[in-house]
Amino acid sequence: MSKNNANKFSPEVRERAVRLVQEHRADYPSLWLAVESIAPKIGCSSQTLLTWVKRQEIDSGKREGLTTSERDELKRLQRENKELRRANDILRTASAFFAQAELDRKFKL
Numbered sequence: 001m002s003k004n005n006a007n008k009f010s011p012e013v014r015e016r017a018v019r020l021v022q023e024h025r026a027d028y029p030s031l032w033l034a035v036e037s038i039a040p041k042i043g044c045s046s047q048t049l050l051t052w053v054k055r056q057e058i059d060s061g062k063r064e065g066l067t068t069s070e071r072d073e074l075k076r077l078q079r080e081n082k083e084l085r086r087a088n089d090i091l092r093t094a095s096a097f098f099a100q101a102e103l104d105r106k107f108k109l
Contacts, residue, residue, distance in 0.1 A: 009044060017042040017049055018056045 009017075020038050021031075028034040032046070035053065039046040057063035066074065 009042075013042065014052050017044070018052050021049065021053050 017038060020041075021034050024038065025031060025034045028037065031053070032050065035050045036046045039049040042049065054063060054065075055068065058065040059067050
């Protein structure tokens with residue numbers, strides 16, 4: 001799901017759309033056909049609605065995968081890890097700089 005679609009539709013609209021798919025799923029031979037039928041009524045693409053349905057199924061435990069909260073935590077930890085790696089690189093470079101400066105100073109005495 002792109003960020004534009006996440007912001008374009010309110011959580012209430014997304015929940016209603018997913019609920020409609022779940023309620024009418026038995027009326028269609030496949031999930032995709034149910035989604036294709038309901039998506040135009042909501043005003044979103046079929047792929048977007050399918051993503052919402054799958055996300056809800058994962059969050060409710062009906063489908064395998066990382067829940068929304070687990071995904072958010074993973075993203076947060078990845079950002080933190082990236083920031084820590086950057087900080088370590090800066091500290092390593094600074095340490096090497098100051099070590100070299102100390103060596104240069106000792107030889108000049």
